[in-house]
Amino acid sequence: MKTRDVNVAVVGTGVIGAGWATHFLAQGFAVTATDPGQGAESRLRNWIDDSWPVVERLGLAEGASRDKLTFTTDVGSAVRNADFIQESAPERLDVKHAVIVSIESAARADTIIASSSSGLAISDVQAGAQHPERIVLGHPFNPSHIMPLVEVGGGRLTSPENVAKTMAFYSSTGKKVIRIAKEVKGHIANRLQVAIWQEAISLVQRGVVSVEDVDAAISYGPGLRWALLGPFLNLHASGGSGGITHVLQHLGAAQREWARDLGMYPETDDYIESIASGVEAELHSYDFSEMLRQRDQLLIQLLKAKRSLSQIP
Missing domain, CATH: 3.40.50.720 (NAD(P)-binding Rossmann-like Domain)
Incomplete structure (x- = not known):
């Protein structure tokens, strides 16, 4: 067939x-x-x-x-x-x-x-x-x-x-x-997303940053690199000639300390109203439907660009 x-x-x-x-x-x-x-x-x-x-x-x-x-x-x-x-x-x-x-x-x-x-x-x-x-x-x-x-x-x-x-x-x-070699709740990509959402919500709730600036931190920072290479390859690139081994040895102690300071996902729904208000404020000057249309256009351009490069996994 x-x-x-x-x-x-x-x-x-x-x-x-x-x-x-x-x-x-x-x-x-x-x-x-x-x-x-x-x-x-x-x-x-x-x-x-x-x-x-x-x-x-x-x-x-x-x-x-x-x-x-x-x-x-x-x-x-x-x-x-x-x-x-x-x-x-x-x-x-x-x-x-x-x-x-x-x-x-x-x-x-x-x-x-x-x-x-x-x-x-x-x-x-x-x-x-x-x-x-x-x-x-x-x-x-x-x-x-x-x-x-x-x-x-x-x-x-x-x-x-x-x-x-x-x-x-x-x-x-x-x-x-x-x-997926072993069953886990939420599979793989959604678990990775939840890890980011957990800390994003915590940072907003703790008054560290606004909803809009969290989105900017990802979309204009690591998100751009993540669209091309995954987290491990990006870490490897950050280590220079020593690669991922060097960067983990160099930053390991600091990263453990940061990890201990990460927030927990809220146990109740009290946070939803404040996060939703932040999203509404972020979208105030935009047409969300048109934003999604333009997002799809950029996704296609990015996917085509990735396909054309033989050394991007």
């Missing part, structure tokens, strides 16, 4: 599911999407139409067409002939279990079910499934039709072969795949 002959079912068409549908269509696949929500089909088609110029700029695969989208409210019809199933149901175990029951009532027993879960353990998602060995984590990064990252991992009952097949499939569509 040729890669572009794959029929993909997208189960759940919220923001993540719609992004997946757009990505798979842009890769030339036939996509059958399903969602029980009222008006889901029109919202999905409008979302894909609005996003299509973006994926066109990223580059369409041969045969890519929005006409290859089929929509049905019946999960069984959506997955019956699927070669790969991307599940993007709401982040609740009871909902995901019910969806998997519906999928397994109609899908082939060997068809991989990749869950977009942003934090649930696949071991919990696959509990009670008829064929848990084919349920795999396939967590994208939003916006999923633009961002290359996909986190892949298995649960206690997932077969290693299906994890490998899932990684190979996503890679064939242009995604940057990372392997």
